[in-house]
Amino acid sequence: MQQTLPANVSNAVHQAHIDLRAQLAAGENVLASLPVDLNAQMQFSAGLVALTDRRLLAWEAGATGWRDWPLDAGGADLALRHFDHAGVGTLELHDGFGRLAFWRFTLEGQPQALQLVRLFERETARRQSGVPPEAGADGPPAALCPHCQTPLPPDSEECPLCEPDLQAPPSTWVLLRLWRFARPYRKQLATGFALTLASTAATLVPPYLTIPLMDDILIPFQNGQQIPPWRVLAYLGALLGAALLGWGLSWARTYLLALVSERIGADLRTATFEHLLQLSLDYFGGKRTGDLMARIGSETDRICVFLSLHALDFATDVLMIVMTAVILFSINPWLALVTLLPLPFIAWMIHIVRDRLRTGFEKIDRVWSEVTNVLADTIPGIRVVKAFAQEKREAQRFREANQHNLQVNDRLNRTWSLFTPTVSLLTEIGLLVVWAFGIWLVSRQQITVGVLTAFIAYIGRFYTRLDSMSRIVSVTQKAAAGAKRIFDILDHVSNVPEPAQPVKLAALKGRIEMHGIGFRYGNRAVIRGLDLAIEPGEMIGLVGHSGSGKSTLVNLICRFYDVSDGSIRVDGTDIRRLGVADYRRHIGLVLQEPFLFFGTIAENIAYGRPDASRAEIIAAARAAHAHEFILRLPQGYDSLVGERGQGLSGGERQRISIARALLIDPRILILDEATSSVDTETEKEIQKALDNLVQGRTTIAIAHRLSTLRKADRLVVMDRGQVVEVGPHDELMARQGAYWRLYEAQARQVDTEADEAGMDAGSSVALATSQAAHVAQRTGTP
Numbered sequence: 001m002q003q004t005l006p007a008n009v010s011n012a013v014h015q016a017h018i019d020l021r022a023q024l025a026a027g028e029n030v031l032a033s034l035p036v037d038l039n040a041q042m043q044f045s046a047g048l049v050a051l052t053d054r055r056l057l058a059w060e061a062g063a064t065g066w067r068d069w070p071l072d073a074g075g076a077d078l079a080l081r082h083f084d085h086a087g088v089g090t091l092e093l094h095d096g097f098g099r100l101a102f103w104r105f106t107l108e109g110q111p112q113a114l115q116l117v118r119l120f121e122r123e124t125a126r127r128q129s130g131v132p133p134e135a136g137a138d139g140p141p142a143a144l145c146p147h148c149q150t151p152l153p154p155d156s157e158e159c160p161l162c163e164p165d166l167q168a169p170p171s172t173w174v175l176l177r178l179w180r181f182a183r184p185y186r187k188q189l190a191t192g193f194a195l196t197l198a199s200t201a202a203t204l205v206p207p208y209l210t211i212p213l214m215d216d217i218l219i220p221f222q223n224g225q226q227i228p229p230w231r232v233l234a235y236l237g238a239l240l241g242a243a244l245l246g247w248g249l250s251w252a253r254t255y256l257l258a259l260v261s262e263r264i265g266a267d268l269r270t271a272t273f274e275h276l277l278q279l280s281l282d283y284f285g286g287k288r289t290g291d292l293m294a295r296i297g298s299e300t301d302r303i304c305v306f307l308s309l310h311a312l313d314f315a316t317d318v319l320m321i322v323m324t325a326v327i328l329f330s331i332n333p334w335l336a337l338v339t340l341l342p343l344p345f346i347a348w349m350i351h352i353v354r355d356r357l358r359t360g361f362e363k364i365d366r367v368w369s370e371v372t373n374v375l376a377d378t379i380p381g382i383r384v385v386k387a388f389a390q391e392k393r394e395a396q397r398f399r400e401a402n403q404h405n406l407q408v409n410d411r412l413n414r415t416w417s418l419f420t421p422t423v424s425l426l427t428e429i430g431l432l433v434v435w436a437f438g439i440w441l442v443s444r445q446q447i448t449v450g451v452l453t454a455f456i457a458y459i460g461r462f463y464t465r466l467d468s469m470s471r472i473v474s475v476t477q478k479a480a481a482g483a484k485r486i487f488d489i490l491d492h493v494s495n496v497p498e499p500a501q502p503v504k505l506a507a508l509k510g511r512i513e514m515h516g517i518g519f520r521y522g523n524r525a526v527i528r529g530l531d532l533a534i535e536p537g538e539m540i541g542l543v544g545h546s547g548s549g550k551s552t553l554v555n556l557i558c559r560f561y562d563v564s565d566g567s568i569r570v571d572g573t574d575i576r577r578l579g580v581a582d583y584r585r586h587i588g589l590v591l592q593e594p595f596l597f598f599g600t601i602a603e604n605i606a607y608g609r610p611d612a613s614r615a616e617i618i619a620a621a622r623a624a625h626a627h628e629f630i631l632r633l634p635q636g637y638d639s640l641v642g643e644r645g646q647g648l649s650g651g652e653r654q655r656i657s658i659a660r661a662l663l664i665d666p667r668i669l670i671l672d673e674a675t676s677s678v679d680t681e682t683e684k685e686i687q688k689a690l691d692n693l694v695q696g697r698t699t700i701a702i703a704h705r706l707s708t709l710r711k712a713d714r715l716v717v718m719d720r721g722q723v724v725e726v727g728p729h730d731e732l733m734a735r736q737g738a739y740w741r742l743y744e745a746q747a748r749q750v751d752t753e754a755d756e757a758g759m760d761a762g763s764s765v766a767l768a769t770s771q772a773a774h775v776a777q778r779t780g781t782p
Contacts, residue, residue: 013035013046016047019059020033020059028054033116036060036104036109038088039060040104047059055068071127080092082114089109090103090105182264188257195249212235213450215448265301265304273296275492280494280562281561293376302482303486310476314472327458334437338437349419438452496560498579502578503578512557513569514532515566517556526552532723532726535698539698540713542718543702543742548721556568558670559584590654592673597641600637602637605637608660626652671690671699671702673703715728717737
């Protein structure tokens with residue numbers, strides 16, 4: 001599910017699509033378009049980039065008009081380049097002299113951007129080769145959009161000018177896929193169906209008894225005949241017995257099927273969440289937390305209500321209508337035909353309205369996820385919101401999302417509000433026709449008053465069920481929309497798959513070999529042809545500028561992503577042949593921003609080993625230099641940690657995360673900027689804990705402060721996704737290459753910070769001497 005734009009941006013983009021039609025010349029066809037939702041200042045703003053078979057057009061909010069760049073005039077020099085970084089995509093238009101324009105957008109527009117670049121390159125290549133646009137494709141003329149009559153792009157059935165429906169409308173048949181979750185309860189479902197059949201039959205008995213009550217009891221008694229009291233009591237007892245039997249059977253089937261539906265819903269939630277946990281990190285990078293929470297929470301609840309109540313009612317309604325129709329035809333076929341007259345009209349209305357409801361409820365789900373996304377963004381980040389005094393801004397975001405949700409619901413309610421009363425009107429007309437035709441048959445003595453009374457009683461139930469079936473259309477479409485959103489998760493295949501026959505890990509030594517590995521984020525190469533070997537127990541320091549690929553390399557080693565090229569081997573085995581969970585149990589990870597769960601200190605330390613004893617937890621905390629501050633907490637190891645570690649300092653959270661890594665005793669240790677966000681004193685405490693952690697383990701440490709890597713056996717310098725230097729500190733400094741430049745730049749920064757802090761020259765010399773002493777201590781040089 002893609003992120004929905006703010007309402008004002010979405011409306012402006014939609015208007016830009018409409019205005020684009022007026023910009024097209026006669027015979028000019030739109031090939032692709034990209035809604036642009038960010039401006040140069042990275043703020044939400046509307047814009048549109050469109051490619052036709054003649055030119056590239058662009059419009060941005062606040063601009064005086066459209067800009068365009070013809071493909072024929074200098075098209076050979078035009079180049080459209082695409083980049084993406086940190087959740088933001090960029091398109092740049094260049095010619096032979098420099099950049100002409102650029103546009104930024106959130107990554108929900110990534111598919112449209114890639115298609116736009118592909119078609120742009122195809123059109124410019126066609127012009128360079130001298131092939132006219134008309135000769136590029138054979139066959140019939142391009143199809144026209146049924147809404148705006150614009151020629152559709154080649155090999156596409158979607159109009160780039162009309163507002164696209166981001167997801168295919170959910171079909172009601174998607175509900176049949178729920179059978180995989182219902183199959184374990186098929187015996188209970190069969191019992192429930194039998195109870196439904198029996199209870200429906202029981203409820204049809206009382207109307208049939210009205211025939212003898214009217215013809216044999218009431219009318220003769222009204223004409224002066226004597227009626228035996230036992231006959232009256234027998235009929236009344238039969239009515240009471242049928243009512244009680246129907247109540248008992250109905251209660252039993254409702255209770256049984258409600259239990260089954262709750263279990264189906266619980267299994268659906270569990271299966272969805274378990275599958276979600278198995279997906280790779282790139283899936284979560286394109287999703288919003290609020291949207292995923294809404295799918296697993298509210299959507300499964302909606303499906304559960306549908307299965308427990310509405311599906312049961314629908315089955316009862318169908319059985320009631322079929323059995324009632326059989327009884328009516330057995331009593332009087334002609335009167336039964338008149339009774340069924342409104343049925344084709346109601347069925348036709350349901351068919352017409354169903355399509356509108358189907359797309360409408362899917363759009364409502366997407367818009368509602370926009371509301372939950374605002375909540376999921378704002379509540380965890382409330383400290384930042386308050387720190388920057390952005391309460392009004394966030395309230396406005398929520399107000400806009402809520403207003404958009406209201407508008408979409410209003411449009412759907414206009415359709416639904418007309419449909420339901422129309423069905424009720426048709427049923428009332430049908431009842432009137434039955435009365436008129438029945439009275440005519442009674443006047444001709446073809447039926448008795450008792451038969452007509454029974455017909456009216458049956459018809460009341462018949463039309464009530466028919467009206468109920470018409471109302472279930474909206475519920476069914478809501479459930480289908482929810483099921484589709486759930487199966488969108490279940491159908492997604494992880495980019496880090498489990499091997500079919502995983503190799504079992506006995507004892508891991510920790511040798512890591514990387515051979516020609518490459519990795520791409522989208523179409524951007526991040527790692528290129530990297531070769532590196534790390535020996536068991538060796539400590540490697542990864543250094544380099546931001547964006548050089550250090551964190552990506554660590555993610556590949558942890559197998560959060562799979563390499564695009566080459567292979568990573570641990571102890572000679574490709575990690576893609578290892579079971580994902582089995583392999584990661586041997587990896588300890590300490591991040592720059594440690595994440596703690598809501599729970600006790602002991603539970604957070606034992607997260608990787610929930611069965612660890614209290615003595616083992618305390619031993620890990622002691623090694624991580626966390627035992628002392630934990631004992632100062634009110635409840636010690638049983639003290640509750642707030643969500644994301646609220647109530648603890650950054651250094652305390654970091655030492656708990658180190659204790660968590662120590663407890664699992666990993667053979668491979670990853671330190672990703674573990675001390676970059678703490679003060680000097682806290683860094684010393686964390687460094688002592690890390691010294692205990694790295695002993696005897698293959699360690700890969702990332703740090704921007706090069707002084708924190710003084711104990712590394714080798715330093716690996718990365719630049720633009722490649723290894724440019726490898727070696728100890730002294731050797732790399734002697735080369736005066738990339739590492740030397742990094743070190744010198746940091747030394748100058750230290751001097752600058754010292755000067756700004758008011759340090760004199762002697763203090764600066766002392767600082768430099770202290771750094772040199774650290775290096776001498778590490779290398780053994782004088």
